[in-house]
Amino acid sequence: DRSLKIAPSILSADFANFGAECRAIEAEGCDWVHVDVMDGHFVPNITFGPAMCKAIRPHVKTVMDVHLMIAPADPYLEDFAKAGADVLTIHPEAGPHLDRSLQLIRSLGCKAGVALNPATHESAIEHVLDSIDMVLVMSVNPGFGGQSFIPSAVEKVRRVRAMTGDRPIHIQVDGGVTPKTAPLVTEAGADVLVAGSAVFKGGSVDTPSVYGDNMRAI
Ligand code: DX5
């Protein structure tokens, strides 16, 4: 299914209200919920782990899309699968054996994604195209929400779409997605757009902090 899907990143949500924030974005019509897992080692920021994913799972009726910015990833894949992840995306740099990690993800019953950092060449996925369900083209360097969209991601999306051919592979774009940048990447072939700061006000609030109109504008 290559129709456009919006995956708000709860990295920009109210950290004291993840359950309510997930319910709120789904009520506003999002398609997936994107969960950014960071370890303070592979990326310079720390977020949350499998226990948090398990806690929000009952509040996510759509797809729980877990982006693992951790190294190594293999020792934790089973924990995230048990926590209810539908999609597990890893970075090739997290190593050591990309193909083995992807096989493990699928054997755990999850969809497997590979994330390409802005400076990572798309040749990294050339030999695993039949082992993946999604390519995540990073349009910022991973680690933080609210960064500016890196324009070279647009042509990378186009090259990845040419590589994937007729395979049922999603192309997701993550970082600096706004109503302005979204059409550039969808035109190039992306079908899942992650948006954090464009969708959530963040901060500590008692009521969900979702910009529903902004999300639908993407
Ligand atoms: C960055 C994360 C993104 C980020 C997107 O490491 O993977 O998901 O939260 O945030 P915005 O949409 O604010 O760029």
Ligand code: ZN
């Ligand atoms: Zn992400």
